Amino acid sequence: xxxxxxxxxxxxxxxxxxxxxxxxxxxxxxxxxxxxxxxxxxxxxxxxxxxxxxxxxxxxxxxxxxxxxxxxxxxxxxxxxxxxxxxxxxxxxxxxxxxxxxxxxxxxxxxxxxxxx
Numbered sequence: 787x788x789x790x791x792x793x794x795x796x797x798x799x800x801x802x803x804x805x806x807x808x809x810x811x812x813x814x815x816x817x818x819x820x821x822x823x824x825x826x827x828x829x830x831x832x833x834x835x836x837x838x839x840x841x842x843x844x845x846x847x848x849x850x851x852x853x854x855x856x857x858x859x860x861x862x863x864x865x866x867x868x869x870x871x872x873x874x875x876x877x878x879x880x881x882x883x884x885x886x887x888x889x890x891x892x893x894x895x896x897x898x899x900x901x902x903x
Contacts, residue, residue, distance in 0.1 A: 817845055819852055828852065 800806060815838040816831030830845040832838050838845075 819849065 800808075814832040816829060817838065818830075819828045828848055830838060830841055830848065
């Protein structure tokens with residue numbers, strides 16, 4: 787492959803740390819799942835004694851585990867948000883009730899003052 791002009795978009799995309807990167811087939815297969823939220827990577831790949839094709843059931847089970855973990859975390863987040871919203875609404879309801887009671891107390895004091903006069 788011909789080298790791209792220095793500083794061009796192609797040069798920036800095909801380089802890492804200023805060094806040109808070329809991907810060539812190595813005959814080894816790998817599958818990676820990146821969990822960006824947790825900054826974790828799960829990798830299945832060809833090894834010295836095993837081929838990726840032999841660990842496909844384990845890889846699929848790993849995909850399912852990752853998906854279930856992500857779903858559980860999302861459901862937990864949703865439940866926490868609902869609980870927080872419920873608490874906020876309850877607090878607002880209580881504040882409105884307190885203001886209403888304070889208004890009633892003020893009105894009663896005015897009535898009592900008028901009665902005393």
